[in-house]
Amino acid sequence: MNPLVDRFLKSTQSRVEIVPGKFIIFRRPLDGDFAEMAARGKAGPLDMIYEFTVGWDGFVDLDIFPGGDAEPLPFDKELFCWWIKDHSEHWNKITKAIDDELGAHEKRVGAAKKK
Template structure:
């Protein structure tokens, strides 16, 4: 099978990792669970409270308007853009915390499904990934200092 023949499968794998999370009424982020091989990087981003690094796993949004971003009441929609998202999330650490919490939930849910498929009991853990040595219990990025 050619690489182009795998396009549908790739899309399905990525869609299986995705979730929608409400950032505020009418505004939704589309996040993608980090792959198991990315958990170390993900946990480092959580521990460092690095919003820019966490945005690697935000793959879209819905309901974002200029008014949402600028507070000027404009209803002009804003297309998804990683560079605009980095600016928006930099100003909205509450959004970053919501996204981080959702991604941690997705990682834990994936781990539990994998353990269940292997017939192993899933243990609860306070860290997102014990494999990487993370000990974070509050993955929300800290609010900016003023």
């Protein structure tokens, strides 16, 4: 990936703690993201979680796999999408964090336009 694009995308990232010590890393939706998602027929809360989650922190094998071990588990987008589909208790917290970050960005942009 172009280093400047990588830098830009990292600048849009935030994280939300879903349970103590377990974080979901997501990127703030860009202005055109929701239009693109709607055009693809993807507009539900899970679609938003799938689209904008880019990592996790603090997860170990045992968090995902019954009988797993305590080894840190690297993030895998496909695995995450299957796992989160089965853990609706986290959906609201993640979507609220994404919405909150989008709202904060819109306020920053609005304030910058007033200058």
